[in-house]
Amino acid sequence: MGWLPRSAAELFGAGATAEQAYDLLTVDVPADSWIASLETARDTLGCTYFDWLSAVDEPGIGFRVAAYVVALGAPGPGPAVRGLLVRTTVPHDAPTLPTATGVYAGAAWHERETHEMFGIGFTGHPGLAPLLLPDGFEGHPLRKDFVLAARVVKAWPGAKEPGESGTGHGTKRRQMLPPGVPDPNEWGPLKGQL
Incomplete structure:
Protein backbone atom coordinates (compact mmCIF):
# COMPACT_ATOMS: atom_id res chain seq x y z
CA MET A 1 0.00 0.00 0.00
CA GLY A 2 1.40 3.37 -0.97
CA TRP A 3 5.13 3.59 -0.24
CA LEU A 4 5.12 0.93 2.51
CA PRO A 5 7.72 -1.77 1.71
CA ARG A 6 5.45 -4.55 3.08
CA SER A 7 1.82 -4.91 4.14
CA ALA A 8 0.59 -2.97 7.16
CA ALA A 9 0.02 -6.18 9.11
CA GLU A 10 3.62 -7.30 8.48
CA LEU A 11 5.06 -3.93 9.52
CA PHE A 12 2.74 -2.88 12.34
CA GLY A 13 1.35 -6.19 13.58
CA ALA A 14 -1.97 -7.99 13.61
CA GLY A 15 -5.01 -5.78 13.22
CA ALA A 16 -3.16 -3.00 11.38
CA THR A 17 -4.63 -1.75 8.11
CA ALA A 18 -3.46 0.86 5.62
CA GLU A 19 -5.21 3.05 3.09
CA GLN A 20 -4.16 5.89 0.85
CA ALA A 21 -6.40 8.77 -0.11
CA TYR A 22 -5.51 12.22 -1.44
CA ASP A 23 -1.78 11.40 -1.24
CA LEU A 24 -2.07 10.68 2.50
CA LEU A 25 -1.00 7.24 3.69
CA THR A 26 -2.92 6.26 6.85
CA VAL A 27 -2.22 3.25 9.02
CA ASP A 28 -4.85 2.25 11.60
CA VAL A 29 -3.49 0.20 14.49
CA PRO A 30 -5.00 -1.32 17.65
CA ALA A 31 -4.57 0.83 20.77
CA ASP A 32 -2.39 -1.79 22.47
CA SER A 33 0.21 -1.49 19.70
CA TRP A 34 0.25 2.35 19.60
CA ILE A 35 3.84 2.80 20.86
CA ALA A 36 5.21 -0.18 18.89
CA SER A 37 3.63 1.28 15.73
CA LEU A 38 5.22 4.68 16.28
CA GLU A 39 8.58 2.97 16.86
CA THR A 40 8.13 1.05 13.61
CA ALA A 41 7.35 4.29 11.78
CA ARG A 42 10.50 5.89 13.20
CA ASP A 43 12.97 2.99 13.08
CA THR A 44 11.82 0.89 10.11
CA LEU A 45 10.25 3.51 7.83
CA GLY A 46 12.59 6.39 8.68
CA CYS A 47 9.82 8.73 9.89
CA THR A 48 12.10 10.70 12.21
CA TYR A 49 10.21 14.00 11.98
CA PHE A 50 7.21 14.31 14.30
CA ASP A 51 4.71 16.85 12.97
CA TRP A 52 1.57 16.66 15.13
CA LEU A 53 -0.74 14.55 17.30
CA SER A 54 -4.43 15.17 17.98
CA ALA A 55 -7.78 13.42 18.24
CA VAL A 56 -11.32 13.43 16.88
CA ASP A 57 -14.42 12.53 18.90
CA GLU A 58 -16.43 9.97 16.92
CA PRO A 59 -19.78 9.36 18.68
CA GLY A 60 -20.50 5.67 19.03
CA ILE A 61 -16.92 4.75 18.06
CA GLY A 62 -14.58 6.49 20.50
CA PHE A 63 -11.73 8.95 20.21
CA ARG A 64 -9.55 8.56 17.14
CA VAL A 65 -6.04 9.60 18.11
CA ALA A 66 -3.73 10.37 15.20
CA ALA A 67 -0.04 11.19 14.90
CA TYR A 68 1.45 12.54 11.69
CA VAL A 69 5.11 11.68 11.15
CA VAL A 70 7.38 12.27 8.16
CA ALA A 71 10.37 10.59 6.54
CA LEU A 72 12.61 13.32 5.13
CA GLY A 73 14.97 12.50 2.26
CA ALA A 74 13.72 8.91 2.04
CA PRO A 75 15.83 6.70 -0.27
CA GLY A 76 14.42 4.41 -2.91
CA PRO A 77 11.49 4.81 -5.30
CA GLY A 78 8.75 7.23 -4.44
CA PRO A 79 8.79 10.75 -3.07
CA ALA A 80 11.75 11.98 -1.01
CA VAL A 81 9.41 13.36 1.66
CA ARG A 82 6.92 10.73 2.83
CA GLY A 83 4.19 11.49 5.33
CA LEU A 84 2.44 8.85 7.42
CA LEU A 85 -0.65 9.22 9.58
CA VAL A 86 -0.72 6.62 12.37
CA ARG A 87 -4.19 6.31 13.94
CA THR A 88 -5.77 4.37 16.75
CA THR A 89 -9.10 4.44 18.58
CA VAL A 90 -9.72 4.53 22.33
CA PRO A 91 -13.18 4.08 23.87
CA HIS A 92 -15.13 6.99 25.35
CA ASP A 93 -15.42 5.28 28.74
CA ALA A 94 -11.65 4.63 29.08
CA PRO A 95 -9.77 7.17 26.92
CA THR A 96 -6.16 6.30 27.74
CA LEU A 97 -3.03 5.65 25.69
CA PRO A 98 0.62 5.35 26.68
CA THR A 99 2.60 8.51 26.03
CA ALA A 100 4.54 8.79 22.79
CA THR A 101 7.16 11.09 24.33
CA GLY A 102 9.65 8.21 24.57
CA VAL A 103 9.47 7.77 20.79
CA TYR A 104 9.03 11.41 19.73
CA ALA A 105 9.91 14.06 22.32
CA GLY A 106 7.82 16.57 20.34
CA ALA A 107 4.66 14.68 21.26
CA ALA A 108 4.70 16.14 24.80
CA TRP A 109 3.01 19.44 23.91
CA HIS A 110 0.50 17.80 21.57
CA GLU A 111 -0.49 15.23 24.19
CA ARG A 112 -1.04 18.02 26.73
CA GLU A 113 -3.35 19.79 24.30
CA THR A 114 -5.20 16.57 23.41
CA HIS A 115 -5.58 15.73 27.10
CA GLU A 116 -6.98 19.19 27.83
CA MET A 117 -9.36 19.40 24.88
CA PHE A 118 -10.61 15.77 24.79
CA GLY A 119 -9.81 14.34 28.24
CA ILE A 120 -7.64 11.57 26.85
CA GLY A 121 -5.06 10.39 29.37
CA PHE A 122 -1.50 9.63 28.32
CA THR A 123 0.05 7.31 30.89
CA GLY A 124 3.70 8.01 31.60
CA HIS A 125 3.53 11.60 30.32
CA PRO A 126 5.95 13.86 32.23
CA GLY A 127 3.32 16.53 32.94
CA LEU A 128 -0.23 16.86 31.59
CA ALA A 129 -0.63 20.37 33.02
CA PRO A 130 -3.27 22.63 31.42
CA LEU A 131 -1.94 24.38 28.36
CA LEU A 132 -4.55 26.56 26.66
CA LEU A 133 -7.68 26.88 28.80
CA PRO A 134 -8.03 29.32 31.71
CA ASP A 135 -7.54 28.15 35.29
CA GLY A 136 -10.61 26.45 36.71
CA PHE A 137 -12.10 25.56 33.31
CA GLU A 138 -14.36 22.54 33.63
CA GLY A 139 -14.81 20.00 30.89
CA HIS A 140 -13.19 19.18 27.57
CA PRO A 141 -14.44 21.57 24.86
CA LEU A 142 -13.68 19.46 21.78
CA ARG A 143 -15.82 16.53 22.90
CA LYS A 144 -19.11 16.24 21.04
CA ASP A 145 -21.03 15.99 24.35
CA PHE A 146 -19.57 19.26 25.71
Missing part, protein backbone atom coordinates in the same frame (compact mmCIF):
# COMPACT_ATOMS: atom_id res chain seq x y z
CA VAL A 147 -22.37 21.74 26.40
CA LEU A 148 -21.73 25.12 24.81
CA ALA A 149 -23.26 27.43 27.40
CA ALA A 150 -23.04 30.47 25.12
CA ARG A 151 -25.44 28.80 22.69
CA VAL A 152 -27.99 28.19 25.44
CA VAL A 153 -27.98 31.76 26.77
CA LYS A 154 -28.01 33.50 23.39
CA ALA A 155 -30.42 32.40 20.67
CA TRP A 156 -28.86 30.70 17.69
CA PRO A 157 -28.86 33.09 14.68
CA GLY A 158 -30.80 30.68 12.51
CA ALA A 159 -33.47 29.97 15.14
CA LYS A 160 -36.30 30.93 12.77
CA GLU A 161 -36.91 28.30 10.16
CA PRO A 162 -38.50 29.11 6.81
CA GLY A 163 -42.24 29.53 7.22
CA GLU A 164 -41.98 30.46 10.92
CA SER A 165 -42.76 34.13 10.66
CA GLY A 166 -45.14 33.98 13.59
CA THR A 167 -48.17 34.76 11.40
CA GLY A 168 -49.19 31.15 11.11
CA HIS A 169 -48.66 31.15 7.35
CA GLY A 170 -46.48 28.62 5.62
CA THR A 171 -45.40 25.17 6.56
CA LYS A 172 -43.77 24.51 9.90
CA ARG A 173 -40.73 22.27 10.03
CA ARG A 174 -39.51 20.26 12.96
CA GLN A 175 -37.44 22.41 15.31
CA MET A 176 -33.78 21.51 15.30
CA LEU A 177 -31.11 22.58 17.74
CA PRO A 178 -27.60 23.29 16.45
CA PRO A 179 -24.81 20.93 17.56
CA GLY A 180 -23.75 21.37 21.16
CA VAL A 181 -27.04 22.88 22.32
CA PRO A 182 -29.06 20.87 24.82
CA ASP A 183 -32.81 21.13 25.24
CA PRO A 184 -33.36 24.53 26.96
CA ASN A 185 -35.99 22.92 29.19
CA GLU A 186 -33.35 20.53 30.56
CA TRP A 187 -30.37 22.85 30.99
CA GLY A 188 -29.72 26.57 31.37
CA PRO A 189 -31.52 29.63 32.75
CA LEU A 190 -34.97 28.49 31.54
CA LYS A 191 -34.69 24.95 32.95
CA GLY A 192 -38.14 23.54 33.70
CA GLN A 193 -39.97 26.68 32.56
CA LEU A 194 -40.70 25.72 28.97
